Amino acid sequence: MRGLAQHSAVMYLYSWIVYNENSSQLEYSAMKRLTLFLAASLVGNLLLAQPSDEVSENWTGINLAITDNHVIPAYSALMQATQDLSSSAEDFCSSPNSEGLTAFQNSFHSSMDAWQQSQHIQFGPITYFNWNFRIHYWPDEQGTGARQLDALIAAESQESISSESFARESVGVQGFPALERMLFEADSLVLMQTNSYRCQVAQTIARNIDEIANGVHARWVDEFRTTVANADERGFFESAEDATIDFLKAQVEPVRRIQQQKLEEVLGESAGRERIRRSESWRSARSIRNIRLNVMALENLFNGSDDSDIQLSSVLLAEDIVSINNNFSELADSLDALPDSYTAALDADGGRENIEQVVVLLDALFESMEAALKNTDLYLGFNSLDGD
């Protein structure tokens, strides 16, 4: 930034001289002094303005590039996947059989894949109407979702599963964890074949997830993109930089959350103390797959897509971008070597150590990001992190 500031000062002087070049009031000696100063500044500028010293402050450009090339595509993919989820639920319930259940399970996996690649965006429309909790209430430490789902099924109320009422049911029965519970038990098929209301509940959850995905996508496209584009006016954001900070929080905070909530919480304190049921999506045997997709999405947020030359990483210094990308690549290699399921990963050769290695790499990534931010004027939070 020092380079940029000097550059502006030099440009200002340059334009001032050009503007005044025909002025008789500008004496030769003054002109000469200015020219010498300009020359000295330019040399100084060239010497000081190493590329690695420069970080982008094109906040609006960055915000819109991420919105258009990362956020909206992620929600668009989620919307398409959940549309399939909803129709495979309908197909299955019209005649529940094992092929239909497999198709339903497959579309659950596709939807979860898409959700795991948008889960890190925890600001904007996903927070409207408690959509974030309704689509994926996890972790559910008290196990309330399971109890409420059992109660909902037992009550067999048509009113409860109507579109309007269902949105007001407990968040624990509305989203992916509840649907996973219905689809991935050993007796899932039999239970839904013998109890059509149970199938209607599964169908309702799938439809609800699809409605939420549609809503989030539509709100980003129709409204929140404009909010982001106009973030330099007083409104939802206080400035365009303020909006960039929300994207940076979506970049940094999930790294710690994945490490602690999705891995350490399950690992427990020592070998043999693992708590698999605390892992995300353990029933559908995809806890590690979720993390692999999370990291892929975070890497995409950081570096942008191939067809965009503006990306979030450009707010950081060049050498910091290199070290963060090294962290990303080590992390991706470690995760690629693991099976999808947490249980299978623990049972494999070097099981626990492999997962502990991922924990170490996530920690390193978080630390790199924190250190990189310290080299800028950007700050993600202070009072809000650890309140009093």
Added chain:
Amino acid sequence: MNIDRRQFNILTAGLLSWPTIVAASTKNRGNPLYLSAASDGDDKHWVIGFNSESGLTAQVFKHQLPARAHHIAVHEGLGVYLVVARRPGHYLWVGDLSSGKHLTTINVPDDRHLYGHGVFSSNGENFYTTENAWQLINGDSGRVVKWQAGRHGDTFTLERQEEYPSYGTGPHELLLRTDQQTLAVANGGIRTHPDRGREKLNIPSMQPSLVYINANTGDLQEQHFLEPDYHKASIRHLDQNESGLIALAMQYEGEAFERAPLLALHQEGKGLRTLWMPESERGQIPQYIGSVRFDNSGRYIAASCPRDNMITFWDTENDIMIGTVRSRDGCGVTAVDSGFLYTAGTGKIAYYDLASDQVADMENSPFDKVFWDNHLTVLPG
């Protein structure tokens, strides 16, 4: 309010700038001194005094502190400011108001810790702190401690006199009521233990309360609880206006999607009056207020929501929220002129004017990379 909105709009027609605000103020009496705790990117902690004129802030003093601080109490008669350590800290750091320089540091005993707040009596004879006697686990570990204050030249003394129960757990902000005989204390309800850091140990059973305690005897005079459904709304911060109306600000410890009151008012002889955020589809409703202050008219309050990056403004005559401003990590807030000055964890300082609903950002370059802590104190000029 000193000026009605129409008058104010006429006065500030066009682009509202800081000099206009100062000029338009009928209460402008010189240059107020603002005090706040702050930290920097290197984990160093500071107390900073600053003033502002024409939209520019200027540092008056800055001193490094032994650890992170929270609230700063001032007493004009004694000519001191007193920095209270953030929980679970032990120090009370005292400085001279006119020179800014450090006078003394007093520590609470090893078996007690502070909660970040303290208040002087108006005559300057006493100072009161909220403390934790964590050894007592029967739910009454909260303490209010009465100190005797005195100043002779550069010597400031603070002697620990009496320890009263706070009639609850986790007492936080306290104030002396307008009669100067009664303490109002926010019992946050949350049990913590220094061995467990800042971990909250009793969320399922917490019972926050507002208590009124006789400042001379420690006798409990009144205790008020929220509705049982909202027992997880930790009552943490307080302010009062000249007529004795108390504003309470809460931090909700339940689920993020649950609705709970975050503000309440209490008028002597009546029950607690809860204030509710309007239903909004734009994001989650805030569940955490970091600081609450009345404006100079005593009718409006500002309540900061640093986790939701906004400051909310409320009218206590009809119990409604009248507006919000976005402020990333904005927390410290204090009444000035016809609005509020507020500070943020980002280092930002801004002024919000209630009459015109305008924000004026302050030029605050002297405070490069300073993260303002939760509370802002003003000493009127």
